[in-house]
Amino acid sequence: MFGKLREKLKGFVRRVEENVEEEEKKIEKAEPEKKPGLFERLLQVEIKEKDVERALEDLEIELLEADVALEVVDELRESIKRKLVGKKVKIGTDKAKVIEDAVKEAVLEVLTPPRKINLLEEIRAKKEKPYVIVFVGFNGSGKTTTIAKLAHWLKKNGLSVVIAASDTFRAGAIEQVEEHAKRVGVKVIKHSYGADPAAVAYDAIQHAKARGIDVVLVDTAGRNELNRNLMDEMKKIVRVTKPDLVIFVGDSLAGNSIIDQARQFNEAVKIDGVILTKLDADSRGGAALSISHAIGAPILFVGVGQGYEDLRPFDEKWFVNLIFGEEN
Numbered sequence: 001m002f003g004k005l006r007e008k009l010k011g012f013v014r015r016v017e018e019n020v021e022e023e024e025k026k027i028e029k030a031e032p033e034k035k036p037g038l039f040e041r042l043l044q045v046e047i048k049e050k051d052v053e054r055a056l057e058d059l060e061i062e063l064l065e066a067d068v069a070l071e072v073v074d075e076l077r078e079s080i081k082r083k084l085v086g087k088k089v090k091i092g093t094d095k096a097k098v099i100e101d102a103v104k105e106a107v108l109e110v111l112t113p114p115r116k117i118n119l120l121e122e123i124r125a126k127k128e129k130p131y132v133i134v135f136v137g138f139n140g141s142g143k144t145t146t147i148a149k150l151a152h153w154l155k156k157n158g159l160s161v162v163i164a165a166s167d168t169f170r171a172g173a174i175e176q177v178e179e180h181a182k183r184v185g186v187k188v189i190k191h192s193y194g195a196d197p198a199a200v201a202y203d204a205i206q207h208a209k210a211r212g213i214d215v216v217l218v219d220t221a222g223r224n225e226l227n228r229n230l231m232d233e234m235k236k237i238v239r240v241t242k243p244d245l246v247i248f249v250g251d252s253l254a255g256n257s258i259i260d261q262a263r264q265f266n267e268a269v270k271i272d273g274v275i276l277t278k279l280d281a282d283s284r285g286g287a288a289l290s291i292s293h294a295i296g297a298p299i300l301f302v303g304v305g306q307g308y309e310d311l312r313p314f315d316e317k318w319f320v321n322l323i324f325g326e327e328n
């Protein structure tokens with residue numbers, strides 16, 4: 001996971017370290033009489049703007065190549081600069097660590113959403129059952145698989161779940177969700193193809209209300225902003241179901257374009273949270289790094305494989321440790 005991102009960020013740390021080491025050598029070589037404040041200068045070396053500027057320019061290009069969104073690259077650049085320039089490092093100490101810590105902190109800041117959601121707590125705290133989650137996204141982003149994974153996870157956490165087969169548009173979609181649901185032991189509420197998806201979701205909510213089921217997961221058809229009718233239909237599903245949460249499911253392999261997708265969906269129906277799929281196959285990591293910052297909604301889970309267990313609650317510290325090689 002994220003091999004490219006790791007390589008770029010570590011490369012940056014190395015380049016700045018080399019520059020600072022050069023400075024250090026200059027201080028050590030200088031004649032004592034040419035050195036004002038010799039004692040402090042000998043003890044520490046200050047990281048100068050020129051030590052980071054060139055390395056930052058290279059990093060900027062590399063991050064863009066790794067599909068990090070432009071605004072996130074700018075944010076990282078400024079943040080790293082703020083943290084490093086003027087910093088004094090004791091001679092003989094581990095400079096790489098000081099630089100890496102600053103980069104880690106900057107990445108963590110960019111990853112930390114303005115708002116966090118503890119899904120289990122929210123579901124349990126809701127007085128009137130059910131808690132309704134609508135899933136939206138492009139075709140093939142992994143929505144249906146993700147819904148099955150989440151149903152499995154919710155069940156494991158002691159919650160009851162029903163799925164609304166609200167993709168009445170794509171041939172085979174209802175059978176597909178039924179198959180997944182059967183495997184994870186969850187009931188599906190369905191109508192026939194061509195039926196109103198909002199009506200299917202509404203029925204699923206009534207079903208859950210009548211039986212005291214905790215959560216309704218609404219599977220919707222994959223769509224994009226060019227499908228005007230489908231986008232309007234999605235707005236109707238949200239209007240009718242008044243969901244507690246709208247989750248955008250995005251394929252992390254789609255790279256930078258996933259950010260535009262998320263923005264379009266966020267404009268149409270407000271996105272409350274994100275699930276990124278296929279992280280197991282994502283070497284670039286740019287989408288994961290950028291999406292929360294771009295739409296102001298937290299990443300709730302990440303998909304890390306095709307099995308039902310392969311859904312991991314997202315935590316930015318985990319992501320940072322993964323990038324900096326402290327966890328696999």
Ligand SMILES: Nc1nc2c(ncn2[C@@H]2O[C@H](COP(=O)(O)OP(=O)(O)OP(=O)(O)O)[C@@H](O)[C@H]2O)c(=O)[nH]1
Pocket residue numbers: 137138139140141142143144145146167170173220221222223277278279280281302303304305306310
């Ligand atoms: N490797 C990997 N594959 C995944 C992951 N999540 C989903 N997939 C695969 O992605 C493919 C598409 O998933 P679906 O769930 O069918 O996609 P969908 O978004 O429901 O498709 P539409 O109904 O067209 O919107 C399937 O082959 C899934 O097994 C993941 O986290 N990792």
